[in-house]
Amino acid sequence: MLGEAFSQSNTDPKLVKKWYALYTHAKWEKKVASIFTRKNIENYCPLNKVLRQWSDRKKIVYEPLFTCYVFARITDKERISVLQTDGVLNYVSWQGKPAVIRDTEIEVIKKFLLEYSNVKLERLDIDVNDIVRVKCGLFMEQEGTVMEVLGKTVRISLPSLGYYMTAEIPKSHLEVVNNNARDAC
Missing domain, CATH: 2.30.30.30 (SH3 type barrels.)
Structure with missing residues (x-):
């Protein structure tokens, strides 16, 4: 038990993975998420299930919930390489620093989108x-x-x-x- 507490306190903060929101080019959210997946970067592009009406049919489509946003769960060491990804413009900032998104908020978004459509x-x-x-x-x-x-x-x-x-x-x-x-x- 003491060893557990000791090993947790010795974790290098630069190696801890945190969720960040990234700005993307318009309509690039799914592309950026796909690139992150190919690069083995944990990511989340929340998709909203929406019923669209055309003149001849109705169809369910999946659109990004947050336009021009993709979430990436990365370490501090990975922050620069993530920024160099095609389609990524910058980090979403809060008080001049990249905004860290709590794990619980990502989970709330996931649960919300599972429970509701057309959010x-x-x-x-x-x-x-x-x-x-x-x-x-x-x-x-x-x-x-x-x-x-x-x-x-x-x-x-x-x-x-x-x-x-x-x-x-x-x-x-x-x-x-x-x-x-x-x-x-």
């Missing part, structure tokens, strides 16, 4: 309000920040990306853990 993505422009816990369903026991509630629509915050996803979750499936608006009074 809408909106830029996050509001402050944090109530902390809630989901009582049942896919996100059972998960706590999150309510960004806005309109009828049954709840917006789930992904703070390190600056986005939130929208889905319908009945209010009866939520319980307030901490009401920041009331606590401020």
Whole structure:
């Protein structure tokens, strides 16, 4: 047990893999993900299942959820070589540094896209309000920040990306853990 703690604390931070969001050329998200896969770079290009209507037919297509974004799970040593990949423009930055995306946020995106199709993505422009816990369903026991509630629509915050996803979750499936608006009074 002591050996485990010792070996974990000695891990070189430059060898720890972290998720980063990368800007790509327009319409290059799938191509960049494919190039990363060929280079054995762990990546994720979230694809949204969308029903498209043409004049003669309907078809389900898979479009990138985040336009011009691909996620790569890499070490600090790999950061420069990833930038040199065709189609990659730069890292998504937060406070002047490449934004590190938490593993849990990548997992939330994956679960969200498995559960819902035709997901809408909106830029996050509001402050944090109530902390809630989901009582049942896919996100059972998960706590999150309510960004806005309109009828049954709840917006789930992904703070390190600056986005939130929208889905319908009945209010009866939520319980307030901490009401920041009331606590401020």
